[in-house]
Amino acid sequence: MTNTLQKSLTPTFPSKLPHVGTTIFTVMSALAAEHGAVNLGQGFPDFECDPALVNAVTQAMKNGHNQYPPMPGISALREAVALKIEALHGRKYDPTTEITITAGATQAIFTAILAIVHAGDEVIVLDPCYDSYAPNIELAGGTVVRVPLTPGTFRPDFDRIGAAITPRTRALIINSPHNPSATIWSAADMQKLQDLLAPTNILLISDEVYEHMVFDGAEHQSAARFPGLASRAFVVSSFGKTFHVTGWKVGAVAAPASLTAEFRKVHQFNVFTVNTPMQHGLAEHLRDPAPYLQLPAFYQAKRDLFRHGLEGSRLKLLPSTGSYFQCVDISEISTLPESDFCQWLTREVGVAAIPLSAFYGDSFNQGVIRFCFAKNDATLREAITRLRKL
Numbered sequence: 001m002t003n004t005l006q007k008s009l010t011p012t013f014p015s016k017l018p019h020v021g022t023t024i025f026t027v028m029s030a031l032a033a034e035h036g037a038v039n040l041g042q043g044f045p046d047f048e049c050d051p052a053l054v055n056a057v058t059q060a061m062k063n064g065h066n067q068y069p070p071m072p073g074i075s076a077l078r079e080a081v082a083l084k085i086e087a088l089h090g091r092k093y094d095p096t097t098e099i100t101i102t103a104g105a106t107q108a109i110f111t112a113i114l115a116i117v118h119a120g121d122e123v124i125v126l127d128p129c130y131d132s133y134a135p136n137i138e139l140a141g142g143t144v145v146r147v148p149l150t151p152g153t154f155r156p157d158f159d160r161i162g163a164a165i166t167p168r169t170r171a172l173i174i175n176s177p178h179n180p181s182a183t184i185w186s187a188a189d190m191q192k193l194q195d196l197l198a199p200t201n202i203l204l205i206s207d208e209v210y211e212h213m214v215f216d217g218a219e220h221q222s223a224a225r226f227p228g229l230a231s232r233a234f235v236v237s238s239f240g241k242t243f244h245v246t247g248w249k250v251g252a253v254a255a256p257a258s259l260t261a262e263f264r265k266v267h268q269f270n271v272f273t274v275n276t277p278m279q280h281g282l283a284e285h286l287r288d289p290a291p292y293l294q295l296p297a298f299y300q301a302k303r304d305l306f307r308h309g310l311e312g313s314r315l316k317l318l319p320s321t322g323s324y325f326q327c328v329d330i331s332e333i334s335t336l337p338e339s340d341f342c343q344w345l346t347r348e349v350g351v352a353a354i355p356l357s358a359f360y361g362d363s364f365n366q367g368v369i370r371f372c373f374a375k376n377d378a379t380l381r382e383a384i385t386r387l388r389k390l
Contacts, residue, residue, distance in 0.1 A: 017135055024131075024339070024358040031343060032352035038383040040371040041342075041352040043179065043324065047376050049244040050291060057281030069276045071268050073101025073252075077279045080286035081237075081252045087289070089224040097257040100264060101279060103271045104249035105209045105238040110136045111270060112205050112234040112253065113171070115262040117142040121170035126156065128180055128359030130207065133173050142170065146361045154181035158192050165196075171203040176221065177210040177322025180359050180370045184214055184322040190221045194228040203259070204229055209238035209251070210323040212295040215303060218321060224254060231256060234263065239282050242292050244374075248278055299324050299373075302380065306373040309384030324374040327356065331367040333390055338365050345369075350386045 025042045032039040072078065078095035086092045093099055102108035109132060117123060119141035125133045127148045134144045147164045150157050161172070174193070176185035185193075197204065206223035214220045223229040235254040240246040255263060285291065303320050310317060316329035334341050338355030346352045353369040373380060 016139060020135055024354060028342060028346065028352050028354060031346045035347050035350065037346045037350045037352045038379060038386065039352045040373070040375065040383055041354045043372045043374065044246045045244045045374040046379055047244065050285070053243055053245070053281060053285045056284040057277050060277035060280035060284075063280075065277050065280045067276065069273050069279055071273050072264055073099070073274060074276070074279045074283065076283035077101055077286070078252075080283050081254065084286065084289070084292075085222075085224055085235075085254055088220075089222045091224040091227075091230055093224075093254045094257065098254060098260050100253045100255075100260060100267060101274050102251045102253055102267065103274050104240060105207065105236050105251040106132050107249070107271055108234070108236045108251050108253045109133065109173070109205060109207060110139075111266045112236070112255075112263055113137055113140050113142070114270070115266045116203055116259075117170055120168065122166060122168045123170055124161065124164050124172040126161075126174065127361055127364070128154075128356055129173070130175060130179055131359065134361065143168075144361070145169070148360075148364075149178075149181070151364075151366055154178065154183045156185065156189055156193070158196055161193075162196055165200065165202065169200070169202050171205055172197070173205045173207065174223075175207040177213055179210065179323055180325055180327065180354065180356055182318070182320040182323045182325040182327055182370075184218060185221055187221050187225075190223070190226050190229065194226045197232065198228055202232070204233040206233050206235050208235060209241045211237060212242050212292045213299045213324055214296055214322045215300040216321065220322070232259075234259060242295065243282070243285065248275070250274055250278055250282060302373045302375070302377070305377060306371070306380050306384065309381065310387060313388050314390050315387065318368065324372060326371045326373055327368050328371065329368055335367075338367065338369055339363075342369055349390065351383050 028041040078099040081099050082093045082095040113136045117140040121142045122145045123137045123142050124145045124147055127146050137144045145164050147160050208222055211220045223233040224235050237252050239250045240248055306326055307317055314332045318327040320326045330341055338357045342353050342355050353371050356368045357363045357365050
């Protein structure tokens with residue numbers, strides 16, 4: 001049988017994600033590689049993690065920790081996560097029944113959505129948002145309800161969030177520190193959210209993967225700090241973001257026991273469990289809190305290097321109060337749509353960025369693009385040199 005005939009017999013079926021194509025991150029990274037551009041687009045470090053963490057994982061392998069671990073994660077790592085949350089946010093989670101180790105934060109969010117969303121349920125997301133949220137909801141049979149953050153400031157508009165709530169609202173997803181805007185939610189914001197949700201049965205997915213990247217003396221306001229939120233929330237964190245090992249894809253979810261039980265029902269079938277030696281290595285590394293306690297200062301120095309280098313340029317710097325991103329207003333430079341400008345910037349200037357429009361359901365253009373400063377200082381200086389030519 002010829003290849004042509006074989007192809008003609010391949011059955012067709014309706015796509016579950018008909019509007020999803022190649023992500024902007026893949027497109028921009030490929031374009032950056034093609035043109036030899038400094039890639040400040042995709043959000044991952046270009047520097048190594050602490051050698052002690054690699055040594056801990058290596059030692060775990062040598063010690064024979066190479067077979068399946070328990071489905072929810074090894075007890076030592078779950079206990080370490082529970083102790084960290086209690087020390088930082090004052091809430092005690094039971095590591096046996098309320099902490100689950102996941103294959104990264106993206107899998108954690110998808111698993112939470114699959115566990116709680118039924119066909120026809122509505123889930124509120126706040127635009128701009130991480131690009132996995134909406135497809136996750138659609139794959140679960142839910143309906144995405146988009147509520148914009150306030151353009152320009154990216155503050156939550158609680159009147160609009162409240163107006164979006166219906167009897168079919170199953171959950172709300174929030175993200176602080178926020179990707180892509182680099183803003184953080186205040187304690188007052190979290191209190192308003194707690195008050196808004198108090199009379200409802202709405203569940204909360206709190207994406208806190210940049211929890212240790214909060215600057216200028218501010219504190220991260222975890223949902224775990226607020227009893228009325230913690231009692232209804234899946235709190236999602238990422239070891240990859242915290243320890244500069246995004247390729248390891250290891251995260252954690254803290255949630256009340258009843259929510260965790262439903263979460264694990266799905267987790268055991270879409271992943272079952274997570275890389276064993278890395279769990280042991282991370283548990284050992286968490287014995288010392290210094291690496292994550294020092295992270296705000298580490299990334300603030302990189303933020304300041306990047307911001308100071310662009311002062312006086314035609315790029316208007318927006319505030320960066322958390323995460324490892326810096327957004328800039330390009331309105332003094334170009335009237336091109338953000339996506340077109342980012343491609344031009346990559347080809348002609350040699351620096352890759354991501355358009356904020358990629359994080360909106362309707363591709364809303366406001367003349368703002370996002371850079372990632374989780375890079376070596378030499379990488380940032382080279383990018384600054386190129387960008388100052390604009």
